[in-house]
Amino acid sequence: MNIKVLxxxxxxxxxxxxxxxxAVKDLGIEANIEKVEDMAKIMEYGVMRTPALVINExxxxxxxxPKKDEIxxxxxx
Amino acid sequence: xxxxxxxxxxINDVFLKMTxxxxxxxxxxxxxxxxxxxxxxxxxxxxxxxxxxxxxxxKIIALLSxxxxxxxxxxxxxxxxxxxxxxxxxxxxxxxxxxALLGTVTPFCSCSSIPIFISFVKAGLPMEVTFxxxxxxxxxxxxxxxxxxxxxxWKVAITYVVVGVLLAILGGMIIGKLKLEKYIxxxxxxxxxxxTEEVEPTKKERIQYAKEQVKNIFTKVWKYVLLGVxxxxxxxxxxxxxxxxxxLGNGNIFAPILAAIVGIPMYADIFGTMPIAEALVLKGTxxxxxxxxxMGVTALSVxxxxxxxxxxxxxxxxxxxxxxxxxxxxxxxxxxxxxFLII
Numbered sequence: 001m002n003i004k005v006l007x008x009x010x011x012x013x014x015x016x017x018x019x020x021x022x023a024v025k026d027l028g029i030e031a032n033i034e035k036v037e038d039m040a041k042i043m044e045y046g047v048m049r050t051p052a053l054v055i056n057e058x059x060x061x062x063x064x065x066p067k068k069d070e071i072x073x074x075x076x077x
Numbered sequence: 078x079x080x081x082x083x084x085x086x087x088i089n090d091v092f093l094k095m096t097x098x099x100x101x102x103x104x105x106x107x108x109x110x111x112x113x114x115x116x117x118x119x120x121x122x123x124x125x126x127x128x129x130x131x132x133x134x135x136k137i138i139a140l141l142s143x144x145x146x147x148x149x150x151x152x153x154x155x156x157x158x159x160x161x162x163x164x165x166x167x168x169x170x171x172x173x174x175x176x177a178l179l180g181t182v183t184p185f186c187s188c189s190s191i192p193i194f195i196s197f198v199k200a201g202l203p204m205e206v207t208f209x210x211x212x213x214x215x216x217x218x219x220x221x222x223x224x225x226x227x228x229x230x231w232k233v234a235i236t237y238v239v240v241g242v243l244l245a246i247l248g249g250m251i252i253g254k255l256k257l258e259k260y261i262x263x264x265x266x267x268x269x270x271x272x273t274e275e276v277e278p279t280k281k282e283r284i285q286y287a288k289e290q291v292k293n294i295f296t297k298v299w300k301y302v303l304l305g306v307x308x309x310x311x312x313x314x315x316x317x318x319x320x321x322x323x324x325l326g327n328g329n330i331f332a333p334i335l336a337a338i339v340g341i342p343m344y345a346d347i348f349g350t351m352p353i354a355e356a357l358v359l360k361g362t363x364x365x366x367x368x369x370x371x372m373g374v375t376a377l378s379v380x381x382x383x384x385x386x387x388x389x390x391x392x393x394x395x396x397x398x399x400x401x402x403x404x405x406x407x408x409x410x411x412x413x414x415x416x417f418l419i420i
Contacts (some may be wrong), residue, residue, distance in 0.1 A: 012293060039191065039387075046271030047191045048157040059273045063156070063189075064286045066167075 001031040006042045007051035016051040016065045023071035092330050093227035095262030103130040125314040133306045133352045141348055142291050144220040149290035153283040155183045172206035179243035182410035194388055199270045205253025213245035216376050220410050221347045232419040244404040251400060263321050282383045301349030309352035322361040332366040333409030337402055340373025347375045365412030374406040
């Protein structure tokens with residue numbers, strides 16, 4: 001699984017990154033979590049509100065920080 | 078009619094001004110700290126500052142949490158994607174007006190203004206629409222309007238919103254008429270902007286978003302609020318009224334310009350500046366001067382100008398900053414002149 005956390009450093013992107021890491025660890029799945037801070041790359045996803053969570057190149061959440069449990073549910077889908 | 082206005086003034090006193098809390102804190106300062114409250118001796122001043130500090134901190138923090146929750150919930154319906162779709166069909170003064178209005182309700186943190194700007198430009202939105210949105214969004218928002226009402230009354234708050242929106246429309250129209258498209262940084266046009274699906278947030282997501290906003294804004298803002306209330310308390314009881322009146326009162330014709338020079342480079346939160354504004358007005362500063370200061374602090378700051386430089390060339394950035402600066406100074410003068418009508 002390929003997970004990306006989009007955000008330019010502010011807006012609690014760090015928090016989303018941590019929550020995602022925790023969720024992946026809890027589920028014990030194989031996933032590559034990447035932080036994307038480059039604005040051009042963020043725009044390519046069409047994201048206007050950071051932070052955003054991208055799973056397998058699809059924007060799942062943007063503009064808010066889902067909690068660990070919510071991310072777990074998303075990942076299990 | 079009389080009963081209606083009485084009803085609103087009671088609501089205002091109880092929930093927004095919290096006059097009961099002010100009385101309660103006065104009682105606490107008098108009877109528990111055993112301090113008088115007056116402007117004549119040192120203990121009275123300490124008592125007065127303490128009363129202002131405790132009362133204002135509690136009031137602002139309580140209002141802030143409540144208001145941000147309610148308004149974040151309402152605003153979560155206005156996603157930037159939706160705003161862009163609505164605005165993309167319009168141009169001219171109609172587009173600028175709607176852009177300015179949507180700017181007041183579309184929520185985003187300041188770090189999102191650049192992505193939103195880029196995606197508006199790439200979607201082909203006319204300059205006047207993009208810029209009236211960009212000017213109005215940090216300027217006017219629902220929570221700060223209600224807080225403004227709690228300090229200076231509804232007339233001032235509503236006038237502030239109306240004037241702020243008008244400034245955004247006018248600023249947008251001027252930039253649109255000047256045909257400044259070529260002064261947007263070139264790379265913006267080369268950027269690839271992806272599409273995301275427009276998903277309607279569920280009620281549960283909206284509540285969660287609102288809760289998050291309260292928490293985020295709170296952790297970000299409480300320092301500014303306490304600092305602001307602290308400075309407010311100092312002004313309130315220690316700085317002589319004559320001095321404030323002389324420098325910032327209506328006697329000084331340059332007061333709004335002075336307020337703009339101090340306010341524009343400063344980066345602070347609107348909630349932190351309000352207690353300072355409140356104390357200044359109590360000490361005889363013109364309401365327009367205070368509004369210029371507050372608008373300067375919220376609309377522009379050195380960090381936000383640095384950020385905007387990423388997408389605007391110097392000429393466009395200069396015009397943008399110039400229009401806002403002149404605009405807020407003019408607003409200051411207008412409010413000072415018509416002060417007697419709204420207070």
